[in-house]
Amino acid sequence: MKVHALMLADSAQAVDGKLYVLGGAWNLLPFGEFPASIFVGLAVANDVDWNETNQRHHLKVQFEDADGNAIDPRIEADFEAGRPPGATAGSDLRLVFAVNGPLTVPRPGSYAAVATIGGAEMARSCFDTVSAPTPGQGPAWR
Secondary structure (H helix, E strand, C coil): CEEEEEEEEEEEEEECCEEEEEEECCCEEEECCCCEEEEEEEEEEEEECHHHCCCCEEEEEEEEECCCCEEEEEEEEEECCCCCCCCCCCCCEEEEEEEEEEEEECCCEEEEEEEEECCEEEEEEEEEEEECCCCCCCCCCC
């Protein structure tokens, strides 16, 4: 099994096997003050090996700071990919997930969303937060 995509976005939806992403693939967040909060969409696409279908798996996505310390939220889900009629024997099956919610970052620095399946790290989406000028003191970033 592998994570085909782990993307941070302004908003994400998983509908009929497709990911719909708005404002995706960012890796820099400017804030006027810290701690700072933002509404984050998280889009995940898992490629499930044919031999791992019809089994229960556990996905966890946790946010971490540069030192590996966990910050809220932590997202967890159990999933199982069934073999649909007509699927080519031996092919991977892609499952997509999306979740949206608040994220609070305590200070400027480097962070990551880390996806694990069955306890093994499968993907990491890194981003930085920086102090930005307050309105009227410089360019608008976002």
